[in-house]
Amino acid sequence: MADPTSRLLTLLSLLQTSRTWSGSELAERLGITHRTVRRDIDRLREMGYPIDADLGAHGGYRLVAGTSMPPLLLEDDEAVAVALGLRTVAVHGLPGLEDAGVRALAKLSVSLPSRLRYRVRTLGATAMTWSRPSGDAVDPDVLTVLAAATASQERVRMQYEDHGGNLTARHVEPQRLVNAHQRWYLIAFDIDRGAWRHFRADRVTSLRATGVRATRGLVPEESVLAHLERSESAMAPTYRADVTLHLPLDTARARLRDYLGTGELVAEEGRTRWRSAEDTVEWLAIRLLTLDCDFVVHGPPALRAQLDSIHRRTG
Structure with a gap:
């Protein structure tokens, strides 16, 4: 040799x-x-x-084990196994390791030959994890591209589905990926709108790096934290309530008139089935308690837990 x-x-x-x-x-x-x-x-x-x-x-x-982590050489099968493990950590999360998992996945993805990237995507698409979902599924490739673009301070273009289901084209400068409330969010400067925005990563599609450097560079961490504090309520997870109200349909419609939104009401033998629009469990619980009627919550479990918590505090 x-x-x-x-x-x-x-x-x-x-x-x-x-x-x-x-x-x-x-x-x-x-x-x-x-x-x-x-x-x-x-x-x-x-x-x-x-x-x-x-x-x-x-x-x-x-x-032998040293005092620092030296670079490692991985065989093809080993690299695929590590990449699959990192995708699982990035999507499903392990407390304290979500961010590190995404950064490591971004670094490894850059080095993987195309044949191995194909194997990782294929295996990742056919494998499944049997666990109770902790949030909306996010494409690991989206996290990888966003993490790489953030690290290299590169602009990206993407399609984004907002809270109302509207699909819009976005041109942004990524600043941070944040794991909050069991979801991934991108903090970025929206170039076309001239303002800071946060985007749920599970609603990002058609993502591509542009190769154009960001003009602002990375802003101080204090500024990002301030934006997160202002956006705290908007970043809270949302749910659709499924509840049987002990009210006739007309009465339920009148009491929910200002809150129905994209939800629906269905008559059920003198009662009403309410499938709400997306909202936080705090607001859904408040709306239920102010309807002044008996009800049965079919889901989600988070709403039942919120109501139990209110009952314990007030009982």
Whole structure:
């Protein structure tokens, strides 16, 4: 193996397996002398890889845990497995690791050959996680592109579906990806509207990086936090209530006249089935309690939990 760089990469790949390699084994696998093995081991140590050496009869070289995380070399199957794991962390979230998972996925995606990216997308689309959903599903590729564009301070174009279901074209400069209330949000400057906006990542489609650098650069974290504080109520998760009201249809319609919106009312033998428009559980609970009637909540579970909480505090 004549190329020193290729030889070092192969040596590092061997050492990253969980075993000890004798100098003779490494020399034979690499087609070099014992002296060259020792010299290459020293070069890897200078690059920050903690390699332990035991020169006894049964000794050899092995990569050990160090004080910092050195770069790793991954085989194709290993890279696919890591990427799939990171997609799961990014979408479903692990407390405290959501942001780190997206950043790591963005870095890995840049390095993956196209054939491996295809395998990751195919496996990600056919695999499933059996768990109670914690929010609306977001495309991992959307998170990857947004994270990469934020890191490189690059403008993106995208289609965005707003709260009313309207689809609009957006041209933005990403600033931060934020995981809040079990959802991912993009904080960005909307170029066409000349204002700061936040966007739910699960409502972003047709996303592409433009290759054009952002003109504002990254704003201070304090400014982003101030925007998040102002937008706190708008970023709270929303739900559609499914409730049977012990009211005739006309009475229910009159009492919900100002709040019905895109919801619907259906008569059910002297009672009314109310399927509400999207709103927070706090407001849905308040509207139910001000209707002055008995009711049965069919869903969502978050609304039942909110009503139970109010009952405990006031009971």
